[in-house]
Amino acid sequence: MSEIGVAPNCLDGVRVLDLSQFEAGPSCTETLAWLGAEVVKVENPKGGEPGRGLGSGPEPGADAYYFMIYNANKKSVTVDLKSNRGLTLVREMAKRADVFVENFAPGVIERLRLGWDELHALNPRLVYAQVKGFGQGSPYENNLAFDMIAQACGGTMAITGERDGPPCKPGPTLGDTGTGMLLAIGIPGALFQRHATGRGRRVQVAMQDAQLQYTRGAFVQHARSGQPALRNGAKSMAAGGLAPYGIYPCKPGGPNDYVFLFTSPNNPQHWRRLLEVVGRADLVDDARFATAAARAQHEAEVDALLSDWTRKHDKHEAMRLVGAARVPAGAVLDTGDLLAEPSFGERGIIQTMRHPRGELRMPTFPVRFDGAPSPVAPSPLLGEHTTQVFTDWLGMSASDIEVLRGEGTL
């Protein structure tokens, strides 16, 4: 644990003016904060960004867990965007910021006169980043979008679920965080370029479009077959695929008591080693299983003989025994398993946010820099950093700030 506390700090000194809300934008700016940027959320003085109230939190009236998990390591200032004085303040902040991020509904940011044209004119060095549901020029560019709408329209649902069942929504929030991560690639890229050019760029990504980046395996399937890619439970998407390839039931038979087994068609040793682990070395020369093609033809028999063994072991043991034989294996872990895994805590992959209203065990940014993870700091209370940021960024005095607070601007 000693290394937790060493921040990646790649983006030390970078100021991010963050008008984003919910998850797609905030997951991006949280990543920038984990990389060392000073991320300042600008929030409505009346209740803050809507994510603060989305579901329950550590105690009644506290910020929601949802807000906490996507807003670690940030600062919060309150500004009333319905007042001209408030908008003027945001423009003053934009002059001193390096990055601006927003994910309002289509047209809102332009109506606030905080669009690219205005802010780029005020501060040509500003990297201006936006998430929308659908891309400019899409027939749906004015539609509302949420994670699941992006996943439906972006192709992730069509390839997820049982072969003969309806589409399922992938559990990961690819529509939101999946989009935020792509924006978080573009922003440091634009900052890097600014060293040479002195100018910021407009960086945009649509949630629907972002899904295609993660589903290219399905486009490969489509190119091979000429047909839309199919879903196939936990098995390979390809028709006439691979065996073994999929999840096998383990004891005690709970909803997530499975181990994923796979043997590479390019490495015949995998299958031989697996037969030894499951005590069926007698089948090494059996013609039904001698090649990858033969195993695919006898998939039901392959699955049966492996299940006979996996049912006698719990998933952790099955993974340990198969993995130790240098055959790919993965227990199906749920959030309970992951939170209980000591190595995640030791390595700082899961950390505890020590928030004044209660704690949250949560994953932090999984990319290490010089071996160290990003330490988690609490998500900000609403307006917690108003005085600090307006003093630092705009040189305002305590009494200036009090006046603005009194008139309801902050």
Next chain:
Amino acid sequence: MSEIGVAPNCLDGVRVLDLSQFEAGPSCTETLAWLGAEVVKVENPKGGEPGRGLGSGPEPGADAYYFMIYNANKKSVTVDLKSNRGLTLVREMAKRADVFVENFAPGVIERLRLGWDELHALNPRLVYAQVKGFGQGSPYENNLAFDMIAQACGGTMAITGERDGPPCKPGPTLGDTGTGMLLAIGIPGALFQRHATGRGRRVQVAMQDAQLQYTRGAFVQHARSGQPALRNGAKSMAAGGLAPYGIYPCKPGGPNDYVFLFTSPNNPQHWRRLLEVVGRADLVDDARFATAAARAQHEAEVDALLSDWTRKHDKHEAMRLVGAARVPAGAVLDTGDLLAEPSFGERGIIQTMRHPRGELRMPTFPVRFDGAPSPVAPSPLLGEHTTQVFTDWLGMSASDIEVLRGEGTL
């Protein structure tokens, strides 16, 4: 289409020495190429990286579609890493590179004496980036990993599938590309920092760990309930969730003929507008549906009345009609629908790779810079750029290169 052809070029002048293979590493370096970096794949003279042979391609003997889609816009040189002369060449290249990327099995890169310690000593400015299956310090750090193993062990499968069915593998390749995208955040971050420090950093991500970044919604569920997050088909993960929230069947009833419908509990207008679209304005004041909580209690009735309407429309029409009423709606689109959508081509989200061995319609990087997408260039033929790169990077003459080729080093 006029804007296609304007590259983002954020990383112009950045040289990437790419020893990665399959998808997790290549998806990262391809993104760097799309941002303007010169990405040079170093490949085995005998057949190249194994992804070239993974499944079929546009014609027999050609590179696989799989390789094409993850290696657009890169260069290829051949170097025999089993020869000392070859390894010396790679070290010479590392002296002149800005970024090094590898995703070999655990221990391989150190055995090649191309580990962080060696290369950092040779070139302190080098950003050294690695993908492994499991993190250093994990009990499984020496295990093999593939996309589906990372998804099983990283928690994505446990939260995907029907409530009463077994876990499903999300169709998106989060284990591979999901990991590659996080590495692609860290690399420009480290390059940005290098302007100030003059030094590169070691950037590492494990495929299992990366999954947690995309599944934080499940950790929010866990924090709320104290129990492992559940899967729930296309519906909300939360027990006693939201209605409407899910997919509704459309005509003509094919496997992907569904529309996702959702009304925000925070915006009562959504439900009212939806009732109007489906011709049931008579229910606006019905107590069974008057609040989000009431609708959740009467989920089966909500689903039935919406299905009555959706079954009379195809998914595109249903999305158009509901979306136009400012209610969130998303047709479940498959790869066929996406490839057929004109707006993707017009906006450059889907482009055609014009490869000498055949074409591939494929998604490109969905992040726009100043409104323009990254243009797709062909994946390289094996060793296509050997002469060019060894001349440019190492100042070698054509005859030097011929000698190396003759002895089998290239």
